[in-house]
Amino acid sequence: MNLLEKKFLKLGAENAPGQEVRQNTNEIRIRGEKISGTPVDFSHGDVDAFEPIPGSLDVFIEGVHLGGKQAYTEYRGSKIIREDVARKLENFTGTTIDAEQNLIITPGTQGALFLAMGSTIVRGDKVAIVVPDYFANHKLVEYFDGEVVPIQMDYFKTTAGAGLDLTQLEDAFKAGVKLFLFSNPNNPTGVIYSSVEIKGIAKLAQQYGVTVIADELYSRQIFDGRTYTHLCAQNFLDPENVITIMGPSKTESLSGYRLGVAFGSAKIIDRMEKLQAIVSLRAGGYSQAVMKSWFAEPEGWMTKRIAQHQAIRNDLIAKLKDADGFKVRATEAGSYLFPRIQGLDVSILEFTKILRLQADVIVTPGTEFGPQFTDSFRINFSQDHKAAVAAIDRVIKVVELYRK
Amino acid sequence: MNLLEKKFLKLGAENAPGQEVRQNTNEIRIRGEKISGTPVDFSHGDVDAFEPIPGSLDVFIEGVHLGGKQAYTEYRGSKIIREDVARKLENFTGTTIDAEQNLIITPGTQGALFLAMGSTIVRGDKVAIVVPDYFANHKLVEYFDGEVVPIQMDYFKTTAGAGLDLTQLEDAFKAGVKLFLFSNPNNPTGVIYSSVEIKGIAKLAQQYGVTVIADELYSRQIFDGRTYTHLCAQNFLDPENVITIMGPSKTESLSGYRLGVAFGSAKIIDRMEKLQAIVSLRAGGYSQAVMKSWFAEPEGWMTKRIAQHQAIRNDLIAKLKDADGFKVRATEAGSYLFPRIQGLDVSILEFTKILRLQADVIVTPGTEFGPQFTDSFRINFSQDHKAAVAAIDRVIKVVELYRK
Numbered sequence: 001m002n003l004l005e006k007k008f009l010k011l012g013a014e015n016a017p018g019q020e021v022r023q024n025t026n027e028i029r030i031r032g033e034k035i036s037g038t039p040v041d042f043s044h045g046d047v048d049a050f051e052p053i054p055g056s057l058d059v060f061i062e063g064v065h066l067g068g069k070q071a072y073t074e075y076r077g078s079k080i081i082r083e084d085v086a087r088k089l090e091n092f093t094g095t096t097i098d099a100e101q102n103l104i105i106t107p108g109t110q111g112a113l114f115l116a117m118g119s120t121i122v123r124g125d126k127v128a129i130v131v132p133d134y135f136a137n138h139k140l141v142e143y144f145d146g147e148v149v150p151i152q153m154d155y156f157k158t159t160a161g162a163g164l165d166l167t168q169l170e171d172a173f174k175a176g177v178k179l180f181l182f183s184n185p186n187n188p189t190g191v192i193y194s195s196v197e198i199k200g201i202a203k204l205a206q207q208y209g210v211t212v213i214a215d216e217l218y219s220r221q222i223f224d225g226r227t228y229t230h231l232c233a234q235n236f237l238d239p240e241n242v243i244t245i246m247g248p249s250k251t252e253s254l255s256g257y258r259l260g261v262a263f264g265s266a267k268i269i270d271r272m273e274k275l276q277a278i279v280s281l282r283a284g285g286y287s288q289a290v291m292k293s294w295f296a297e298p299e300g301w302m303t304k305r306i307a308q309h310q311a312i313r314n315d316l317i318a319k320l321k322d323a324d325g326f327k328v329r330a331t332e333a334g335s336y337l338f339p340r341i342q343g344l345d346v347s348i349l350e351f352t353k354i355l356r357l358q359a360d361v362i363v364t365p366g367t368e369f370g371p372q373f374t375d376s377f378r379i380n381f382s383q384d385h386k387a388a389v390a391a392i393d394r395v396i397k398v399v400e401l402y403r404k
Numbered sequence: 405m406n407l408l409e410k411k412f413l414k415l416g417a418e419n420a421p422g423q424e425v426r427q428n429t430n431e432i433r434i435r436g437e438k439i440s441g442t443p444v445d446f447s448h449g450d451v452d453a454f455e456p457i458p459g460s461l462d463v464f465i466e467g468v469h470l471g472g473k474q475a476y477t478e479y480r481g482s483k484i485i486r487e488d489v490a491r492k493l494e495n496f497t498g499t500t501i502d503a504e505q506n507l508i509i510t511p512g513t514q515g516a517l518f519l520a521m522g523s524t525i526v527r528g529d530k531v532a533i534v535v536p537d538y539f540a541n542h543k544l545v546e547y548f549d550g551e552v553v554p555i556q557m558d559y560f561k562t563t564a565g566a567g568l569d570l571t572q573l574e575d576a577f578k579a580g581v582k583l584f585l586f587s588n589p590n591n592p593t594g595v596i597y598s599s600v601e602i603k604g605i606a607k608l609a610q611q612y613g614v615t616v617i618a619d620e621l622y623s624r625q626i627f628d629g630r631t632y633t634h635l636c637a638q639n640f641l642d643p644e645n646v647i648t649i650m651g652p653s654k655t656e657s658l659s660g661y662r663l664g665v666a667f668g669s670a671k672i673i674d675r676m677e678k679l680q681a682i683v684s685l686r687a688g689g690y691s692q693a694v695m696k697s698w699f700a701e702p703e704g705w706m707t708k709r710i711a712q713h714q715a716i717r718n719d720l721i722a723k724l725k726d727a728d729g730f731k732v733r734a735t736e737a738g739s740y741l742f743p744r745i746q747g748l749d750v751s752i753l754e755f756t757k758i759l760r761l762q763a764d765v766i767v768t769p770g771t772e773f774g775p776q777f778t779d780s781f782r783i784n785f786s787q788d789h790k791a792a793v794a795a796i797d798r799v800i801k802v803v804e805l806y807r808k
Contacts, residue, residue: 003526011678018476019681021483048471057468064461064660067452071660072422079425107511107662111684122407123527123549136682143682145527256468256475258511258662258688274415277423278540278547280515284662284688 017043040391045382063289077105109260119271132369161194190331218334421447449786467693481509513664523675565598594735622738
């Protein structure tokens with residue numbers, strides 16, 4: 001196998017969310033009858049159940065009517081839109097963001113992640129990645145020929161924070177890690193890093209000169225009135241060593257427009273723009289206009305959306321806690337749950353295929369988030385409330401059929 | 405300077421089209437008065453002068469109303485849309501395209517280029533690049549740590565083809581080149597490769613097992629009823645070694661939607677999808693719907709658009725041939741002209757800045773397309789006809805002021 005083949009073997013996407021239709025399921029053997037119900041695709045949020053921000057299409061159409069000015073922006077995004085977004089993110093995070101220097105609009109937060117990592121590491125660099133975390137993180141490191149240094153997060157051990165092992169993080173930093181990438185709230189568990197954890201990360205990053213990319217994609221959807229701490233607001237940390245990533249694809253349901261934003265270090269943002277110039281030129285010009293509706297939602301819209309998601313979470317957690325064989329920590333922010341199943345006698349990959357074929361429910365296997373999660377799966381519960389609850393009932397039934 | 409800094413030094417984007425507003429112009433000294441006129445940005449086409457395909461926004465809106473199905477497609481793009489595009493491109497190119505295996509929808513043709521190259525080379529691989537050619541090509545090779553092997557194209561030497569040096573190409577292939585990338589019609593000169601040249605490329609690629617990426621972005625806009633030969637239609641060439649790139653951003657003015665397509669080799673398309681999964685997930689879901697309007701333009705629309713561009717070309721060529729100090733070959737396809745200026749006594753970078761400051765005309769310096777083009781500049785004449793002609797008059801006046 002040559003270098004190119006090896007590289008792409010590590011990039012396998014067939015179990016990634018949304019790719020299930022391309023899977024081979026010939027080997028799968030079903031026990032018992034089909035369990036019928038409304039199909040639910042828990043691999044991502046349902047933007048039909050939770051619709052995009054009202055008026056977002058109108059803002060897009062206005063963008064199209066602006067014509068060439070909106071179609072051809074600077075690679076880092078339209079200046080007017082960057083200024084608007086910078087002001088809104090300054091308010092949200094409590095930091096200073098110069099729209100000219102410190103912010104780039106990207107094609108989705110995936111685009112921001114790719115550009116940010118591609119602008120901070122070269123081959124051989126060590127990158128600390130939380131386990132579990134967003135499935136693309138380790139793939140990105142491998143694509144850039146970096147070396148993944150896993151940092152454990154024992155999310156079942158505590159409820160006062162994410163459970164990050166700060167000692168292990170310091171050891172990794174001491175051993176020469178160049179970049180630390182983590183999502184907060186954590187994907188796939190939906191837990192929030194405590195203020196103590198964030199300050200701990202910031203202190204270590206400052207001490208060892210490590211660059212940090214904080215993926216805060218779901219940071220607007222906080223449950224139970226919890227406190228959320230932004231890493232970029234820790235003023236003892238050199239702002240040139242931090243990139244924060246956000247976007248309107250999740251809570252705001254604007255994923256179809258492919259919009260993300262990265263802000264922070266002027267030096268890194270500058271490189272990200274150069275890289276964007278050869279990767280995809282710019283975030284779709286007309287789509288950029290849709291950023292106007294972000295953080296400008298109608299009065300009460302966001303509060304209601306959060307309450308609706310919290311209610312779905314409550315019902316799903318209650319079901320899973322009542323059922324045999326599940327262990328789950330309640331989501332604190334965002335729309336993910338990451339239940340552990342005890343005593344399954346098929347592999348987690350087989351289980352997810354069975355679930356899809358037998359019960360019309362799509363979930364993402366835990367192994368996408370770290371090789372040891374052979375007994376866990378992720379769901380995104382941003383779904384029609386009733387359909388989600390009924391689908392969890394079917395998941396519980398399927399688990400009963402395939403336990404030892 | 406560390407490896408990362410070196411890498412990004414090569415990716416300089418400050419003279420790239422559209423980035424002019426970020427340039428430093430403190431050092432520029434203007435001779436004489438400002439030459440006034442309607443500002444013209446020749447760095448890219450003007451989608452206000454040549455509007456997007458009629459109905460394209462309506463198709464986008466229909467896509468939004470389709471909801472989640474359209475927002476979250478497979479990474480390679482919606483199956484229904486791939487099938488439609490594959491059928492249309494089969495007709496256009498005279499090849500066979502299986503929508504499941506041989507085609508991916510990307511965020512613009514830039515996205516397709518990045519993914520295609522990232523899926524065919526690893527560090528150290530030799531890549532043959534035509535000189536002159538699209539400015540991002542050599543940047544891409546450098547970004548992927550490949551080695552550029554320049555192949556000369558003497559576009560002033562012949563009018564029967566592009567003027568590619570096939571002997572040099574064979575020498576490069578013999579010396580171990582893994583990938584050959586070229587645009588046809590050529591960007592920046594607007595010349596078409598002859599049937600003899602295309603067959604020559606295909607023969608050599610087959611003989612030496614070289615992968616070829618053919619960028620056919622402007623291949624629908626052919627002037628003077630010329631013949632255009634698709635590399636992918638040369639049936640003695642192994643189709644698994646060819647990727648063709650197209651998109652509706654140029655003639656069709658759909659650039660604001662960021663849409664491109666790559667088709668050909670199933671193995672490479674498969675890798676491109678894996679790479680897209682970590683680069684930007686997918687082409688914007690709603691934007692993908694706009695592909696329906698491509699190759700489905702109203703009766704006569706394309707014919708008229710081509711005639712309008714041919715008329716602008718004729719006027720600009722006449723002006724430049726009449727003026728002192730210019731050498732130019734007439735565009736055969738697409739909207740680019742690449743005139744050479746004789747006897748300029750400022751550098752081409754200074755000249756482009758002067759032109760912008762003194763005459764409100766933006767052009768792209770020749771050095772973006774190859775280091776030796778220190779006396780050439782590129783214009784995209786897809787502009788308001790009158791404004792373009794008046795702007796060329798201003799270019800001619802500025803050249804008079806800055807000649808030896």
